[in-house]
Amino acid sequence: MISTTSAVYSYYPGCSQTATNRAYDISTRNVAGALGIGLVELRDWNCCGATVYLPVRRKRAFVLSARNLAIAEKQGHELATICNACYLALRKTNKYMAEEPELRAEIRAALAADAMDYTGSVRVRHFLDILVNDLGEQAISEKVRRDLSGLKVACYCGCQLSRPFDDLDDPDYPLIMQRLIGALGAEVVPFPMSAKCCGGLAVTTNPRLGRLLTGKILKVAKQRGADCVATACPLCQINLEAYQRKAAEAVGADCDIPVLYFTQLMGSALGLKSRDLALRDSLTPVKTLLNEKVGRQ
Amino acid sequence: MATGVEDRQLSNEFLENIYSIPHGEKIKECIQCGTCTASCPSSAAMEYGPREIIASLRAGMLDRVLNSDTVWLCVSCYSCAVRCPAGIPFTDTMYELKRLEVERGLSAGVPAATMAEAFAETVDQHGRNCETKLLRKYFLRTNPLRALPQIPLAAKLFFRGRLEIFPRTIKGLDGLRKMMAAIEEDGNK
Numbered sequence: 381m382i383s384t385t386s387a388v389y390s391y392y393p394g395c396s397q398t399a400t401n402r403a404y405d406i407s408t409r410n411v412a413g414a415l416g417i418g419l420v421e422l423r424d425w426n427c428c429g430a431t432v433y434l435p436v437r438r439k440r441a442f443v444l445s446a447r448n449l450a451i452a453e454k455q456g457h458e459l460a461t462i463c464n465a466c467y468l469a470l471r472k473t474n475k476y477m478a479e480e481p482e483l484r485a486e487i488r489a490a491l492a493a494d495a496m497d498y499t500g501s502v503r504v505r506h507f508l509d510i511l512v513n514d515l516g517e518q519a520i521s522e523k524v525r526r527d528l529s530g531l532k533v534a535c536y537c538g539c540q541l542s543r544p545f546d547d548l549d550d551p552d553y554p555l556i557m558q559r560l561i562g563a564l565g566a567e568v569v570p571f572p573m574s575a576k577c578c579g580g581l582a583v584t585t586n587p588r589l590g591r592l593l594t595g596k597i598l599k600v601a602k603q604r605g606a607d608c609v610a611t612a613c614p615l616c617q618i619n620l621e622a623y624q625r626k627a628a629e630a631v632g633a634d635c636d637i638p639v640l641y642f643t644q645l646m647g648s649a650l651g652l653k654s655r656d657l658a659l660r661d662s663l664t665p666v667k668t669l670l671n672e673k674v675g676r677q
Numbered sequence: 678m679a680t681g682v683e684d685r686q687l688s689n690e691f692l693e694n695i696y697s698i699p700h701g702e703k704i705k706e707c708i709q710c711g712t713c714t715a716s717c718p719s720s721a722a723m724e725y726g727p728r729e730i731i732a733s734l735r736a737g738m739l740d741r742v743l744n745s746d747t748v749w750l751c752v753s754c755y756s757c758a759v760r761c762p763a764g765i766p767f768t769d770t771m772y773e774l775k776r777l778e779v780e781r782g783l784s785a786g787v788p789a790a791t792m793a794e795a796f797a798e799t800v801d802q803h804g805r806n807c808e809t810k811l812l813r814k815y816f817l818r819t820n821p822l823r824a825l826p827q828i829p830l831a832a833k834l835f836f837r838g839r840l841e842i843f844p845r846t847i848k849g850l851d852g853l854r855k856m857m858a859a860i861e862e863d864g865n866k
Contacts, residue, residue, distance in 0.1 A: 395806040399841030400834065424848045426804040431753040435775035436797040439860050447853060476699050486860060493859040494852030543755035551759040577718045577754035585788040586750065589722050622830055661837045
């Protein structure tokens with residue numbers, strides 16, 4: 381595949397990945413290393429604002445993302461993200477700044493208060509996008525060291541990967557992760573819940589609603605015969621792995637299933653060690669499953 | 678509750694605000710088809726679904742929406758926005774409704790609003806979010822007893838090294854604060 385972009389990206393880990401979901405960051409860095417993708421951490425990055433800063437202060441939420449974009453512009457590479465909420469917040473700011481001259485002027489004036497500027501040149505990418513569209517399935521298949529053919533995977537992209545902006549994939553049924561996991565040699569089960577909401581913060585703020593949404597996803601994954609659910613977003617990951625018993629009560633069905641980041645699964649296929657993928661961080665028996673179906677990790 | 682005249686004025690002011698957000702004017706093209714409500718994972722739990730919210734706005738009856746258990750149930754999944762045949766950015770409309778509730782003090786005691794405010798506060802303090810600090814603020818301000826069932830999960834996360842005890846602060850916090858102070862939020866500094 382001919383790559384039109386550089387093999388080096390600025391890398392935005394996102395707040396969640398420094399602690400609770402560090403396994404996503406660790407496995408991403410090691411997978412990138414194994415594939416020769418350069419990730420240069422964005423200097424002194426700040427919170428993107430996610431979906432929860434916006435309802436409190438709108439323009440300041442855009443300033444948060446714009447500061448990151450300004451740093452990325454200075455670093456001179458495309459900006460790689462792994463969290464869906466960061467991916468959306470950064471792209472939304474990028475798009476609105478491009479489309480709305482008034483908003484752009486206000487945000488640039490705010491950035492200037494600390495001698496920064498952003499002219500709009502940074503392309504924001506999800507790591508999934510980089511793997512599938514820059515590196516390509518063929519190149520990835522060639523790097524596979526472990527046989528994943530006995531593993532059935534439900535590929536769960538989450539809601540904010542392809543919504544509201546659908547330039548990456550279908551907004552209702554994104555298949556980008558299926559393409560990747562398929563290229564690794566695993567068996568992909570049809571999973572129409574791919575972009576349904578996991579409940580997001582409602583799992584904490586409105587457990588009755590949140591656990592119902594989480595439960596529906598886990599229930600369908602089980603019904604489709606999946607051995608595990610692969611995720612691409614830290615909030616989805618913790619919601620799906622931490623509340624399975626409550627989710628099962630909410631939907632009245634079995635929700636007991638290992639949940640892991642797509643980067644952890646990918647690293648396993650590439651022959652990386654358990655430690656390099658932080659498998660022991662999992663709240664579900666991910667390592668046991670991989671030992672059994674893929675071989676000793 | 679507001680009087681009819683006040684309510685009409687509130688609805689009109691809010692609509693003017695919506696027209697000013699990106700693609701906000703599309704709200705005029707709503708055909709009341711209900712695709713938004715049918716696509717919304719939370720609508721069954723809302724007192725007024727997305728379609729009814731737009732109908733209420735047009736009828737000058739926004740007040741009933743603001744005084745109900747509705748807007749903070751939006752989980753920002755954008756299903757309504759991508760499926761709307763008129764291209765209305767309804768998730769962004771919900772953000773504006775949430776902000777209006779915060780502004781008018783109507784979101785006091787609403788858990789999702791408490792979470793959002795605690796999040797914004799944590800980010801303002803450190804330039805980054807710190808989940809342990811956020812949740813501590815959240816449970817202290819809502820119902821601290823609700824934190825008790827979370828203890829086994831917190832313990833599991835702790836033993837896996839997944840709990841961030843001390844928040845990390847960005848080096849450029851002073852600069853970020855200058856930026857935040859430089860922008861006007863709807864005419865208010």
